Amino acid sequence: MAISLEKLEKEAPQLIDLTKKAQISLKKKNLNNHQAKVALCLDISGSMSSLYSSGKIQRLAEKILALGCQFDDNGAIDIFLFGQKAHTVGEMSIFNFKTFIADIEQQYPLEGGTHYGKAIKMIRNFYFPQGKGGSCSQPLTANEPVYVMFVTDGATMDEAETKQQIQWSSFEPIFWQFMAIGKSRKDVKGEGFFGWLSKAFASDFTFLEELDDMSDRYIDNADFFSLEDPESISDKQLYDLLMTEYPDWLKLAKTKQLLTHNS
DSSP, X not given: OOOOHHHHHHHOGGGHHHXXXXXXXXXHTTOTTOOOEEEEEEEOBGGGHXXXXXXXXXXXXXXXXXXXXXXXXXXXXXXXXXXXXXXXXXXXXXXXXXXXXXXXXXHSOOBSOOOHHHHHHHHHHHXXXXXXXXXXXXXXXXXXXXXXXXXXXXXXSOHHHHHHHHHHHTTTTEEEEEEEESOBTTTOOXXXXXXXXXXXXXXOOHHHHHHHHOSSOSSOOEEEEEXXXXXXXXXXXXXXXXXXXXXXXXXXXXXXXXXXXXX
């Protein structure tokens, strides 16, 4: 299933170390022969500016590409963007990854808004066009799952739409791994003026926690974690976090007829 190390050595030697680290995390979960489509959905709201300009989003995208190289032999992941609008921007691959994020920054300037729901609908429609990203109340079976890494630094403006989309997509073989970037209010310590000031500039990720735990779904199809900085943990820790709930979802998805048992 995975792309060969020989091909990586030839086309993208910079990804070999990341791919090996991803492989270790997958072996822990008995997913070393697992096949899936991998997508990365990136927030392009204005507050993300420093994360792009510093190269942190580029490096994060490379880590997800390395995971994709373990899940699929085409050496590519699908990239989606969202801000005020949602965008499908093509594949980031072992052939174009070095400049991919810089290129899409030029083509898609940062936007003044954040809408998770629009992005989720677009992604559902991309992989399962028969449903057009709309209402779904019956299990949809596929041969392989879709793993979506969804990255944001703030709250959405369409909470009701987002919840509805996650509920509908629970009938589809698609798993949502939400990752928030920023200091969480839950993590902020201190009292008095400076404690208040820290909280004032911290992010509130309560809604993402709700998505992780919400009821009225066919199966639990989402996980969430937050990091103040995407580079504050090691690559191995990141891959372990990415595989926290996904393996259990896979088992349940097969039991609930979302995936064929040979997937």
